Amino acid sequence: MKKVITAVNHPVLNEYFKKNCPDFLVEREDVKSQEELMELIKMEIPDVLVLNDELPGKHDRKVLIEKIRKIDRYFKIVIIVSLLDQDYKYFLNSKGIFDILVNDNAQISDLVEVVENEGRVVVKIEKEIPKEVKEEIQTLKKLLSEKPKVIEKHVIIEKAPKTQRQEVIAFAGPGGVGKSDMLVQIATLVARISQARILCIDLNTEFPTLDCFFGVSRQPQGIDYFIGKGKDASLNYMIDSIDKERFNSNVFEEMVVKHQKFANLDVLTGNYSLYDCQNTLNNRYYEIILSKAKELYDFIFIDTSSNIFLDSTQFAVTNATRVLFVTEPTLTSIRKTKRMLELFIKVWDVAKIKIQILTNKVNNQSLDKAFVKELLAEFEVCRFIDYNQKHDYCLNNGVPFVIKATEKETEDFKKIVENFNFVEKRRLIDKLFSKKTRIDKKIVEDGGILYVD
Ligand SMILES: Nc1ncnc2c1ncn2[C@@H]1O[C@H](COP(=O)(O)OP(=O)(O)OP(=O)(O)O)[C@@H](O)[C@H]1O
Numbered sequence: 186m187k188k189v190i191t192a193v194n195h196p197v198l199n200e201y202f203k204k205n206c207p208d209f210l211v212e213r214e215d216v217k218s219q220e221e222l223m224e225l226i227k228m229e230i231p232d233v234l235v236l237n238d239e240l241p242g243k244h245d246r247k248v249l250i251e252k253i254r255k256i257d258r259y260f261k262i263v264i265i266v267s268l269l270d271q272d273y274k275y276f277l278n279s280k281g282i283f284d285i286l287v288n289d290n291a292q293i294s295d296l297v298e299v300v301e302n303e304g305r306v307v308v309k310i311e312k313e314i315p316k317e318v319k320e321e322i323q324t325l326k327k328l329l330s331e332k333p334k335v336i337e338k339h340v341i342i343e344k345a346p347k348t349q350r351q352e353v354i355a356f357a358g359p360g361g362v363g364k365s366d367m368l369v370q371i372a373t374l375v376a377r378i379s380q381a382r383i384l385c386i387d388l389n390t391e392f393p394t395l396d397c398f399f400g401v402s403r404q405p406q407g408i409d410y411f412i413g414k415g416k417d418a419s420l421n422y423m424i425d426s427i428d429k430e431r432f433n434s435n436v437f438e439e440m441v442v443k444h445q446k447f448a449n450l451d452v453l454t455g456n457y458s459l460y461d462c463q464n465t466l467n468n469r470y471y472e473i474i475l476s477k478a479k480e481l482y483d484f485i486f487i488d489t490s491s492n493i494f495l496d497s498t499q500f501a502v503t504n505a506t507r508v509l510f511v512t513e514p515t516l517t518s519i520r521k522t523k524r525m526l527e528l529f530i531k532v533w534d535v536a537k538i539k540i541q542i543l544t545n546k547v548n549n550q551s552l553d554k555a556f557v558k559e560l561l562a563e564f565e566v567c568r569f570i571d572y573n574q575k576h577d578y579c580l581n582n583g584v585p586f587v588i589k590a591t592e593k594e595t596e597d598f599k600k601i602v603e604n605f606n607f608v609e610k611r612r613l614i615d616k617l618f619s620k621k622t623r624i625d626k627k628i629v630e631d632g633g634i635l636y637v638d
């Protein structure tokens with residue numbers, strides 16, 4: 186039995202649950218104020234709280250949620266909101282609230298479903314009649330003046346979801362500026378907010394680090410044979426299977442390291458053998474591996490070495506659809522940046538338009554932002570990321586920074602990700618609702634006035 190508290194300032198839901206939901210233990214009356222709610226959950230944490238975010242009280246809606254989460258961070262909250270913009274949704278998600286019912290058009294049956302459900306659900310209900318339907322009504326109105334008074338019409342009201350486009354994004358830049366770190370934050374965010382299948386390839390064939398940043402093992406979980414010292418990473422195993430002519434999609438899936446927290450995120454861990462880096466690895470392998478990855482994943486993030494004389498760096502940068510070039514706001518870093526970018530464009534023939542610059546580790550001693558932009562005027566300097574000691578803490582604990590970061594600290598990464606082409610996660614109720622996309626509407630004309638049933 187699920188212990189449920191309703192705090193919606195209206196008895197109807199509470200009564201409905203008590204009468205119709207034998208699996209819900211609803212001991213309390215509906216809670217009518219924020220103060221009453223705080224007192225109650227200080228005494229007992231329910232399994233599920235159904236909360237109206239406009240519950241009367243002195244706090245604004247965000248403060249109220251923060252106060253509730255201070256008492257207990259984990260219990261399930263189903264929230265009914267009147268408006269849901271992207272910022273508010275991120276805020277709710279960051280507080281572990283994924284069950285969101287938008288506006289009072291939501292049905293009680295939706296609520297029951299959400300409370301019963303273990304998964305995360307977002308409901309978005311269209312309030313307005315979409316433009317296409319309005320136009321269709323106009324046309325029909327004309328027709329109706331000659332035709333019979335009542336007609337049946339099928340109307341599609343929800344647009345089909347956009348399709349996921351593939352992106353291959355390489356992270357490049359001078360040594361130690363935060364290439365791997367930025368890749369990990371961005372890939373983790375995309376994994377969190379989309380259903381895209383994501384692969385992070387560690388193509389820093391000299392000093393791979395993605396396994397440390399993600400907190401995953403370098404050796405793929407299902408592999409129990411040994412192919413040599415420093416060769417216990419996905420990349421080496423894949424190369425071994427290419428040599429043995431048994432490389433295929435199944436082998437690929439077996440040899441990537443799965444992220445424990447995000448089922449849609451895999452890591453292709455990198456070569457650790459300096460001998461192999463110099464003598465074995467080459468573009469032929471990278472080509473075979475990348476082309477297989479493109480069959481299997483929507484987003485491929487590639488980490489590179491700062492060493493421009495390695496084939497792997499050139500391969501990643503020239504095969505990417507987008508290059509995120511990471512730099513620091515110091516004179517030496519900008520100087521290296523300019524030289525590396527000149528090489529990318531003039532020698533490697535990379536289109537300028539593909540390159541975006543992330544200036545990382547900004548602090549109060551850094552070069553002025555306007556000056557950095559001026560120095561790199563030919564390029565799009567897309568974001569400045571603050572220096573934050575938490576990055577080292579996260580690295581040393583194998584947790585991506587964006588998982589530990591506050592909402593404000595995550596903002597810049599979110600802005601970067603918003604430019605990518607991804608389809609947002611569709612949760613249970615979205616899917617339920619999308620079943621209703623094809624709706625029979627009865628259009629009735631009555632004395633010149635038109636109604637849609
Ligand atoms: N915004 C930041 N604030 C503070 N520290 C940061 C920030 N970004 C990265 N770091 C730290 O900087 C160090 C270097 O980062 P990282 O390994 O990602 O750099 P890199 O460019 O990939 O280096 P390499 O060239 O060796 O591959 C790490 O200790 C990381 O935690």
Ligand SMILES: [Mg+2]
Pocket residue numbers: 364365366389394488489
């Ligand atoms: Mg690195």
